[in-house]
Amino acid sequence: xxxxxxxxxxxxxxxxxxxxxxxxxxxxxxxxxxxxxxxxxxxxxxxxxxxxxxxxxxxxxxxxxxxxxxxxxxxxxxxxxxxxxxxxxxxx
Numbered sequence: 129x130x131x132x133x134x135x136x137x138x139x140x141x142x143x144x145x146x147x148x149x150x151x152x153x154x155x156x157x158x159x160x161x162x163x164x165x166x167x168x169x170x171x172x173x174x175x176x177x178x179x180x181x182x183x184x185x186x187x188x189x190x191x192x193x194x195x196x197x198x199x200x201x202x203x204x205x206x207x208x209x210x211x212x213x214x215x216x217x218x219x220x
Contacts, residue, residue: 189217 193214200210214220 192217 199205
């Protein structure tokens, strides 16, 4: 079956559809560009910032006593050494 050429009217219609679609898309793009140029830049919302609680420079007295108690229970330090450290930490 030989290829037939399309009728001139069909070629014109196809060209009109393609050109119309291109013109429509170009107009929409121009509208978006104009709207973006006119709109003021959106200010970024301020981030919710809560300052972190300052961490103590050294562990609390109770934590130190617990650590020394564990060492005492493991037999690493003696009862006398534990008592001396306890008095030093508590300021006795």
